[in-house]
Amino acid sequence: MIPVSDKRTGEEKNDGQNLPLTLRLPAIQKWYDSAIGQRVWQCEKKLLDHHLPDLFGYHLMSLGVCPSLPLAEASPIHHRFALSPVPDASNVAACSVLHELPIEHESVDVALLHHSLDYSEDPHQLLRESARVLMPYGHLLIFGFQRWSALGVQQMLRSKFGVDPVASHDFISVNRLHDWLKLLDFEILKSRHTVYVPPQMGEKFRHSLQWLERFGWGAQLPFGSVYFVLARKTVAGVRPIHAPWEKMALRNPLSALAPRPVAPTSRSHRSRLH
Secondary structure, eight states: OOOOOTTSOHHHHTOGGGSOHHHHHHHHHHHHHSHHHHHHHHHHHHHHHHHGGGOOOSEEEEEESOTTSOTTTTOOOSEEEEEESSTTOTTOSEEOOTTSOOOOTTOEEEEEEESHHHHOSSHHHHHHHHHHHEEEEEEEEEEEEOSSSHHHHHHHHHHHHSOOSSOOSOOOOHHHHHHHHHHTTEEEEEEEEEOOSOTTSOHHHHHHTHHHHHHHHHHTOTTOSEEEEEEEEOOSSOOOOOOHHHHTTOOOGGGGGSOOOOOOOOHHHHHHHO
């Protein structure tokens, strides 16, 4: 919890969303390090371990709110990189505003958004940017907090009655996300829910409700605290087939960050050219 000065107006005092993501990230990291956050992460990791091994390509980009989590650990893709809005975040390739990605157009095979939409200042623009950098028929994986769940309702109430950097009362519903993806020409391959037992409950109560976790997972009831969406970018027309040597020449998605080479102008170099 971040204390708030009483000099703020009532609207500012009770609206945790006014805090930029860079100020929220340390608190989100601390939350994921807690027992509650670890319970959520173990359920999310189970989904990643199941789906990532089946997604192939050359480049995987992850955009998360907790840079220390090994989001892409189960992926067979060799080049995996992460972006973060925090300059000194560890395990990230570059610092970037999440809704303005410094990535080449259509250069990423898999994009992973781990609760990035939940805390983005412009989630629709972030989704458009993810679509822009994805290769045709590339895959997009999204995690989000379910608004109408035990954890989601708690977060909404905490955001209304006090400034909590982790809480938010504007989580994007999974149905709304489906609509956005369809407008961006994505095909939804999987949409699942997880974390049915409220992670904030004590160990004794959670143990007695493990049947709810198994039943909810099997029946895919729509009130899990976290939703997961796997979508594929579709392109109108025929998909081009590249020769093997053309595939090797695919652009590095991070080439936009590399300094431009400067042409040599020395006399000795010009003499060698002649």
